[in-house]
Amino acid sequence: MSALTFEQIHQRLAGKFGEAVGPLQPAKKDPFCTFAPARLLEICRFLKSEPDLAFDFLEDLTATDHPKLNLIRVVYHFYSYPHRHMFIAKAEVNRQISEIDSVEQLWKSANWMEREVYDLFGVRFKGHSDLRRILMPDDWVGAPLRKDYSEAGGYRDISNVRDNPLDLYLSMDRELKAQQGAAQPAAGSQSAAAPEQHAAPNPPAKPGA
Amino acid sequence: MALDQLVMTKFGETAGEEMILNMGPQHPSTHGVINFVVHADGEVMKKAVPQVGYLHRAIEKIGEIVTYPGFMPYTDRIDYLAAMFANEGYALAVEKLLGLTVPPRAQYLRAISCELNRIASHLISLGSMAMDIGAVTPFPYALRERESINDLLEALCGARLTYNFHRIGGVGFDMPDDWTPLCRKWLDHFDRILDEWDRLISFNEIFVERLAGLAVIPLEMAINYGLVGPNLRASGIEFDLRKAHPYGAYPDFDFKIPFGKAYAGAYRGGVVGDCFDRFYVRVLECRESVSIVRQALDKFPPGEFMAPKVPRKIKPEAGEAQSRIEAARGEMAYYVVSDGGERAYRVRARTGSFLAMGIIEELSKGLMIADLVALIASLDVVAPEIDR
Numbered sequence A: 001m002s003a004l005t006f007e008q009i010h011q012r013l014a015g016k017f018g019e020a021v022g023p024l025q026p027a028k029k030d031p032f033c034t035f036a037p038a039r040l041l042e043i044c045r046f047l048k049s050e051p052d053l054a055f056d057f058l059e060d061l062t063a064t065d066h067p068k069l070n071l072i073r074v075v076y077h078f079y080s081y082p083h084r085h086m087f088i089a090k091a092e093v094n095r096q097i098s099e100i101d102s103v104e105q106l107w108k109s110a111n112w113m114e115r116e117v118y119d120l121f122g123v124r125f126k127g128h129s130d131l132r133r134i135l136m137p138d139d140w141v142g143a144p145l146r147k148d149y150s151e152a153g154g155y156r157d158i159s160n161v162r163d164n165p166l167d168l169y170l171s172m173d174r175e176l177k178a179q180q181g182a183a184q185p186a187a188g189s190q191s192a193a194a195p196e197q198h199a200a201p202n203p204p205a206k207p208g209a
Numbered sequence B: 001m002a003l004d005q006l007v008m009t010k011f012g013e014t015a016g017e018e019m020i021l022n023m024g025p026q027h028p029s030t031h032g033v034i035n036f037v038v039h040a041d042g043e044v045m046k047k048a049v050p051q052v053g054y055l056h057r058a059i060e061k062i063g064e065i066v067t068y069p070g071f072m073p074y075t076d077r078i079d080y081l082a083a084m085f086a087n088e089g090y091a092l093a094v095e096k097l098l099g100l101t102v103p104p105r106a107q108y109l110r111a112i113s114c115e116l117n118r119i120a121s122h123l124i125s126l127g128s129m130a131m132d133i134g135a136v137t138p139f140p141y142a143l144r145e146r147e148s149i150n151d152l153l154e155a156l157c158g159a160r161l162t163y164n165f166h167r168i169g170g171v172g173f174d175m176p177d178d179w180t181p182l183c184r185k186w187l188d189h190f191d192r193i194l195d196e197w198d199r200l201i202s203f204n205e206i207f208v209e210r211l212a213g214l215a216v217i218p219l220e221m222a223i224n225y226g227l228v229g230p231n232l233r234a235s236g237i238e239f240d241l242r243k244a245h246p247y248g249a250y251p252d253f254d255f256k257i258p259f260g261k262a263y264a265g266a267y268r269g270g271v272v273g274d275c276f277d278r279f280y281v282r283v284l285e286c287r288e289s290v291s292i293v294r295q296a297l298d299k300f301p302p303g304e305f306m307a308p309k310v311p312r313k314i315k316p317e318a319g320e321a322q323s324r325i326e327a328a329r330g331e332m333a334y335y336v337v338s339d340g341g342e343r344a345y346r347v348r349a350r351t352g353s354f355l356a357m358g359i360i361e362e363l364s365k366g367l368m369i370a371d372l373v374a375l376i377a378s379l380d381v382v383a384p385e386i387d388r
Helices: A006-020 A037-049 A110-121 A165-187 B003-011 B059-065 B069-076 B083-098 B104-133 B138-157 B179-202 B205-211 B219-224 B229-234 B275-298 B352-358 B369-379 B383-387
Strands: A033-035 A057-066 A071-079 A086-094 A099-101 A124-126 B018-023 B035-041 B044-051 B319-327 B330-338 B346-350
Touching: A006 A033, A006 A037, A006 A086, A033 A037, A037 A086, A037 A099, A057 A110, A057 B330, A057 B346, A071 B330, A086 A099, A110 A124, A110 B352, B035 B369, B044 B369, B059 B069, B059 B346, B069 B083, B083 B104, B083 B319, B083 B330, B083 B346, B104 B138, B104 B179, B104 B205, B104 B275, B104 B369, B138 B179, B179 B205, B179 B275, B205 B275, B205 B369, B219 B229, B229 B275, B229 B330, B229 B352, B275 B369, B330 B352, B352 B369, B352 B383
Parallel strands: A033 A086, A099 A124
Antiparallel strands: A057 A071, A071 A086, B018 B035, B035 B044, B319 B330, B330 B346
16 A cells, blocks of 8 residues: 555666666656557556556546657556556557557546547557547548648548638628619619718628627 | 447348337437437337447647647537536646646636535536436536536636636636635535535435435546546446545645445335436535535635746647546546647647547446436536547
């Protein structure tokens, strides 16, 4: 029932798995270390089952995209309720292959979080029970949280570009004035006293008003 | 994927007696735009598969596009019922990146605003839970009290729902001069309302029996599925981030952590982690929040409400930080990665509702359709917090 520090946990892991556990990164606020993707599942199982580590809670699973390094880093935040300590690990996957083992068999919470990473980063999780898009529509193209993602022009004929409402208003105003100008000669003699009032009293309905 | 395809991939060929029902996306008791594909045999569900994403607004992507302070108003939109927490979590993460220390007065203002917001959020949760089950009366009572909190928070920060009150380095405004007596008056009033609330609904025999022993989540399952906050505590663990890993002003306050104890009573079939525990833990949390606000008002320190020397252009050095706070819907964690620029490289918001939805598919097996409504309500999920 004692909390371990990041360094102690890292030493345990490095002692057990050697090369597969990368060095502890210098603490820029939150320290972390990298796991070799090939042995990820094995290390995670150790983290969960070892009594003095007992990481029973996968607190967060997300990813960061690094196009320059051609890498996607899948980020794991582990937490232990019995010991109340935390550990952060990353696993690096190639952007093109982007495939990694699922940890769903260890923590069920990974099911939805891995689906989210699959949806938004396009990382496939091997051994996942139900790998479908979760937030975006099923026929969406691309992984939106990748840095080089660019929006398609629209989705199912719904444009994602909106005209400036002011431009729309002005063009409608011009059209109306042109129509009134065309109609002017016929009725013009009676309202000659206030020719300017025609445009003002009845402006076209504002879009969205 | 079209519905018929989904049905085929998810359930295989359907047997003659089984029905596929769509509940939502526009359904009064789904608490927002969520769809459940319910696979039912008569009144008993084989499975209810949640379909989320209708309210996805790409908030995490927006976090990479706007500047650090510019993202604060967007955090409000993550959870419109408890926006203070979303503000606080993000502010804490960026402050951790910057190494900023927040003055005590600002920390107290954060604690006060958050705890009031927690009460408001729980009131909606409790009221709508009662309403979903069929007790319509308590909901307006809850809304009435929430209105008073909205008024108090409006006096504090000028907004009723999307506050944008917490800033990086402190809070936006100092407390108005005459605010404390107003707040105290309301807290005294609310003590009596909570007693009335217990008489009205919490100890109402019909209500308790309806929820006792329903949709039990054992502790191990709750942890494995990543449940947090009141949902987790109802399963019988005394864990609260405000106590376990205190942040802000919380070390100064003395409060209890309510957790599930089969409040419905064993003779009614109450089990630790049933729907009634999730309901009653929230009622008890309201009482604790009232006590925290009182203590904060008593000890309210003088001083600045904003850290001095917060740079106008916030550019944290490259690195990453995570902040974890105890929000109304449980642990909310912001994971912010900086590459040294003016904009965050990655902002991730881990929310309680998202994973609470993940447990529904497993938990709905064998439940009645009418109980699904009680289960959703008891988990207190809010659609924008799921989809972000």
